[in-house]
Amino acid sequence: MSRMSRPNEAEVEWKPRTTLGMMVASGKINSMEQIFENGMRIQESEIVKHLLPDIKTQVVSVEIVQKQTDAGELTRFNALVAIGNESGWFGIGKGKASQMRNAIDKATNASYLNVIPVKLGCGSWECRCHQAHSVPFKVQGRGGSVKIELIPGPRGLGIVAGENIRNLLKLAGLKDCWSRSYGSTNTMSSTAKAIFNALRSTFVTG
Incomplete structure (x- = not known):
């Protein structure tokens, strides 16, 4: 299962709950690079949405897990979601819930918290154009x-x-x-x- 979408659909007002979130909301930190260079931990998905407004989400897979209990058969969904801005930032996350939509939401939130920088470059000996279109090395x-x-x-x-x-x-x-x-x-x-x-x-x- 694969679905691409943009976040911020029916977006609600963000009220930061962490020190880093407050710094981002106030403009003291205005890039993801600053966060990673200073070794800060992202604990709010809104931080990534705020600093990378063009980021996209992709539902990679949703699995149905059924378990037999004394009360009957219990059905849960395991979702896997990936995010990226197609320009050097990427993340993945997993989520479990009894409802598919909730599992996807949990996985999406986890993917924002797991976002990482990706170094792009031109490491091919056939090219050497020095542009950021591939990986810089194997x-x-x-x-x-x-x-x-x-x-x-x-x-x-x-x-x-x-x-x-x-x-x-x-x-x-x-x-x-x-x-x-x-x-x-x-x-x-x-x-x-x-x-x-x-x-x-x-x-x-x-």
Whole structure:
């Protein structure tokens, strides 16, 4: 299941509850870069929405989990949501609830709190255009039994990956890259985590 949407639909007035939120609302902090450079922790999704107004959300998957109890069969939904501004910011989140909509809302909120910066660049020896269209060097990430490798690609290549992986990489801002995947990539929770860890490596490694 995949759905793209923009946040701020029927947006309510934000009333900051944390010190960081108050600093953002008052204009003392006006970029996500400031937050990460100072090692601050984001505890309100509205902070990301405020600083990245063009961020998009994508429902990656929704699974139905049924459990037999003394009272009968209990049905719950597990949702996985990804966010990104298609320009260097990316996050994923999970949510569980008895109603699908609530599970998606919880997952969306979690994805905002898990947002990370993605370093974009041109690490392909075939290109060297010095523009931010790919990964700056080869990175890899693991999630469960899934391993993802992202390899710099020249401009015009596109994202060489399956549709699910390609959609997530586009959210992060990649336009061109090669990818290799190992394990059961149909398990989207593990695949999304592997992609998240690979993209995070662009800053951790670099």
